[in-house]
Amino acid sequence: MAIVNNEVQSIATLARIEIKPDEVPEFAAELTKILDFVTRMNTIDTTDVEPLAHPLDALSHSRQDVVIDDDICGTLQANAPQMENSLFLVPKVIE
Amino acid sequence: MTIYPDTVAGIANALAKRELSSVEITRHYLDRINALDRQINSYITICEAHALEQARAADRRIASGQGAPLTGVPYAHKDIFCTKGIRTSCGSRMLDNFISPYDATVTEHLNNAGMVLLGKTNMDEFAMGSSNETSFYGPVANPWKFDSVPGGSSGGSAAAVAARLAPCATGTDTGGSIRQPAALCGITGLKPTYGRVSRYGMIAFASSLDQGGPMATNAHDCALLMNVLAGFDAKDSTSVDHPTEDYSATLGHSIKGLKCGVPKQYFDKSLDPAVAASIRQAITELESLGAQCVEVDLPSTELAIPSYYVISSAECSSNMSRYDGVRFGYRCRDPVDLQDMYTRTRGEGFGKETKRRILIGTYALSSGYYDAYYTKAQQIRRIIQQDFKNALAEVDVLLGPTSPTVAFGLGQKSSEPVSMYLSDIYTTAINLAGLPALSMPAGFVDELPVGLQIIGDFFSESKLLQIAHQYQQVTGWHLLAPPLGG
Numbered sequence: 001m002a003i004v005n006n007e008v009q010s011i012a013t014l015a016r017i018e019i020k021p022d023e024v025p026e027f028a029a030e031l032t033k034i035l036d037f038v039t040r041m042n043t044i045d046t047t048d049v050e051p052l053a054h055p056l057d058a059l060s061h062s063r064q065d066v067v068i069d070d071d072i073c074g075t076l077q078a079n080a081p082q083m084e085n086s087l088f089l090v091p092k093v094i095e
Numbered sequence: 096m097t098i099y100p101d102t103v104a105g106i107a108n109a110l111a112k113r114e115l116s117s118v119e120i121t122r123h124y125l126d127r128i129n130a131l132d133r134q135i136n137s138y139i140t141i142c143e144a145h146a147l148e149q150a151r152a153a154d155r156r157i158a159s160g161q162g163a164p165l166t167g168v169p170y171a172h173k174d175i176f177c178t179k180g181i182r183t184s185c186g187s188r189m190l191d192n193f194i195s196p197y198d199a200t201v202t203e204h205l206n207n208a209g210m211v212l213l214g215k216t217n218m219d220e221f222a223m224g225s226s227n228e229t230s231f232y233g234p235v236a237n238p239w240k241f242d243s244v245p246g247g248s249s250g251g252s253a254a255a256v257a258a259r260l261a262p263c264a265t266g267t268d269t270g271g272s273i274r275q276p277a278a279l280c281g282i283t284g285l286k287p288t289y290g291r292v293s294r295y296g297m298i299a300f301a302s303s304l305d306q307g308g309p310m311a312t313n314a315h316d317c318a319l320l321m322n323v324l325a326g327f328d329a330k331d332s333t334s335v336d337h338p339t340e341d342y343s344a345t346l347g348h349s350i351k352g353l354k355c356g357v358p359k360q361y362f363d364k365s366l367d368p369a370v371a372a373s374i375r376q377a378i379t380e381l382e383s384l385g386a387q388c389v390e391v392d393l394p395s396t397e398l399a400i401p402s403y404y405v406i407s408s409a410e411c412s413s414n415m416s417r418y419d420g421v422r423f424g425y426r427c428r429d430p431v432d433l434q435d436m437y438t439r440t441r442g443e444g445f446g447k448e449t450k451r452r453i454l455i456g457t458y459a460l461s462s463g464y465y466d467a468y469y470t471k472a473q474q475i476r477r478i479i480q481q482d483f484k485n486a487l488a489e490v491d492v493l494l495g496p497t498s499p500t501v502a503f504g505l506g507q508k509s510s511e512p513v514s515m516y517l518s519d520i521y522t523t524a525i526n527l528a529g530l531p532a533l534s535m536p537a538g539f540v541d542e543l544p545v546g547l548q549i550i551g552d553f554f555s556e557s558k559l560l561q562i563a564h565q566y567q568q569v570t571g572w573h574l575l576a577p578p579l580g581g
Contacts, residue, residue, distance in 0.1 A: 003458075011454050011458050011461070015453050015454055017438060018441070019442065030512055031451070031454060034404065035455075038404055038468070038472075041471050046471060046475060046478070049474040051477065055290075055480065055527075055530075056288075058290065061329075061332055063329045063330070069197065076422075078196075079194060079422070079423035079424070080421075090421055090436065091430050091431065092432070
């Protein structure tokens, strides 16, 4: 199944990744090869086979919703590209 | 010149007898790293001051009689595990400036044991790769042959242990990332049962497959490290509440009467004939120790890689969505608006292989394709698991190669994604099934190490380590170290 150039751009838009125009043909060719390879999956009939999500079919456990970390706000904020008054700054969203 | 012990057990023993101090052995490893790692590039960050501080604390702890079995023993930590106050890059430009605000549970366990962190090891970006060539910090050289890859994604950990730049290391394994580099570098590595080692603070690639584990020169050392790493963790919702054990307790037991299955699909045309001969020889050795081997069938083997690449890429695309340039990590310069910030941050911050997998995963999960790819892959995952269950109902463990070839040349496969993926042909199925598996050195081809893989039933880590240990009592492959000087 061939992935064409404009499909690469639309997948990249969904994934929020900038792909430069000159990179598109190479990505298209590689994605096509990978998808051709995975279509090998269709050689086996999987009707009525239950999909497997967790290898032990275990249910995820949960814990009480309480804060268990020490006060790490300062160290969390130290990693942010831009902060002001404990708020994460991003480019203007609404004009 | 002082000769230092180079195994975890040897160092722990010398520390307990006060023949050696933790500061002395830590200094020894730091000196080796400083002398030799420029050529190998196995470490991303060397934690010299922090290591010596931990070593001094370990010496005080031992002196006060409060030492745990591995107190004062140095280790290398894959740069995928969060370490409080120390950069945790995951091999990516995206996290090049990330100082973790907390410790992974595994890091906490290592700290509580009193072990000494020498540094954070190189790896494929976000653990996506089989050669360590996708790292933002450059490729790692295989210590046995510098123009060959060490394997991946835990290539830095494997190379550091093989080059004796650490007595042991942590690794993570999503589709073979502990076992394949262990095989290619000639060391021992264990991928535990899914859920056995906490994933909290272990940067996620494919959450239903990722599992951390020990890497060392031999099985005994892996068992000792496993005692530190394993355990239920309430902070990891997929952690399995299963009793832990002393993984070294049964190492000395004979394997007489052990029933081993040899999957016929693991000896097909993809396997290098010289590697096959080494593996056959290792199986003969195990038979001479009393193991009984029979051929078994894993009919869906060739569907493992396609299923694995769909599931892992889908989970990757979801996990990688957190890197948006807002709260931590890389952000592009001068974004004009929010959309521009997201797309350029991710376009510039991720390397090519990571982008490729995000795109594949995004495609497989997109409307109209979900059932054809993701659901189909998960159905095949169950069939693959059932193959293993059927085989393991007849035998105790399965034996075969870890990798179809010995280490390949740097750059040899990096332009061919599918051919790189095929180097994981014998390892990915085990992650899909969630089973534990171990790789250990079992010979050499063209002066490069060959790894034998032992696959067991859920929570059979002790048995895998016991088999490897028994093999290592009568063979010497695990004792060989690359000639590096230093």
